[in-house]
Amino acid sequence: MHDQVIDPTEPTASCPACGRAHAADELRVPLPSAASVGTLGEARTAIDGLDAALATLLERRAEIAAVVQRLKPVGGHAGRDPGRERQIVEAMAARAPSLGADRLARIMTAVIEAGLDAAADAAEAPR
Numbered sequence: 401m402h403d404q405v406i407d408p409t410e411p412t413a414s415c416p417a418c419g420r421a422h423a424a425d426e427l428r429v430p431l432p433s434a435a436s437v438g439t440l441g442e443a444r445t446a447i448d449g450l451d452a453a454l455a456t457l458l459e460r461r462a463e464i465a466a467v468v469q470r471l472k473p474v475g476g477h478a479g480r481d482p483g484r485e486r487q488i489v490e491a492m493a494a495r496a497p498s499l500g501a502d503r504l505a506r507i508m509t510a511v512i513e514a515g516l517d518a519a520a521d522a523a524e525a526p527r
């Protein structure tokens with residue numbers, strides 16, 4: 401899958417995830433529709449592909465969130481910003497209406513807290 405940026409202008413020969421050529425710092429994900437999956441196996445294959453993309457995005461999000469913690473005057477759990485978290489959830493709710501803001505808030509609270517925990521662990525780890 402795509403990881404570090406080498407040269408964003410240089411297309412990969414063939415992406416192992418989608419089979420097409422595109423810049424190495426892009427994630428292109430097939431988006432199977434619910435209507436396109438008819439069997440349990442097809443549905444699980446579709447979920448596995450989406451989860452692989454989600455994991456890639458979550459890993460990259462945690463890396464960026466760790467940078468934010470170093471840039472803020474007060475980082476980590478002590479620097480939680482509920483207003484910013486609400487803004488994130490509201491923006492996501494516009495893209496995920498069937499989940500809605502309340503369920504997305506549960507998801508994003510877990511994502512944000514996991515990111516803060518990972519950043520704290522990385523900051524404590526010997527270099």
Ligand SMILES: O=C(O)C(=O)C[C@]1(C(=O)O)C=C[C@@H](O)C=C1
Binds near residue numbers: 465469484511
């Ligand atoms: O934007 C910030 O201030 C962050 O620290 C990042 C982040 C996030 O992971 O998105 C984490 C904690 C805050 O409560 C809000 C958002």
